[in-house]
Amino acid sequence: EAQVTQNPRYLITVTGKKLTVTCSQNMNHEYMSWYRQDPGLGLRQIYYSMNVEVTDKGDVPEGYKVSRKEKRNFPLILESPSPNQTSLYFCASSPLGQGPIEQFFGPGTRLTVL
């Protein structure tokens, strides 16, 4: 089944404790992206990657890191989480190309930073 998977689905952590949220897709997509979703703000893009070893900042990259060592994986790293990073996080992937191309979203990771 073609899908985007995220782990963990739920995480409660404390301020300053490094964490990684994994994202994997099995559709051989070049493009992958991370979003955070907060009430009243919709989804905001954190980072995106157009291919292996190619990453770029989205709208809200502060406090986050990403890596793209393999085509299928795009982990999101919080080196020193803070309470304002409490949010619902989504990973998405799509093929590259011009024009509208459907992005496939993962099921989400709900992160709480105490």
Next chain:
Amino acid sequence: GESVGLHLPTLSVQEGDNSIINCAYSNSASDYFIWYKQESGKGPQFIIDIRSNMDKRQGQRVTVLLNKTVKHLSLQIAATQPGDSAVYFCAENRRGISSGSARQLTFGSGTQLTVLP
């Protein structure tokens, strides 16, 4: 600044009626727009898209209208069903800085659609 917003945060309709969800945008350089549906506890799911050179596009039970003069986008759902209850987001694709293939979507805050029995 750039923004994609929605006129109403919530919308309730009777089952079988048509639904209209509206969206305003301010970036006239966006080359296409997408509507997503997000059910509770799930990630957003693609519904339909429309290029900026089009005024209307139809899918199965859904129609998207684009009015570039007033920078307005709407999603019409025909014969709304209970399974249509969800949050609906419009999103615009800003043209990538480094490449036209980049997906830099700006999402609106969403409209919660509730279908009443």
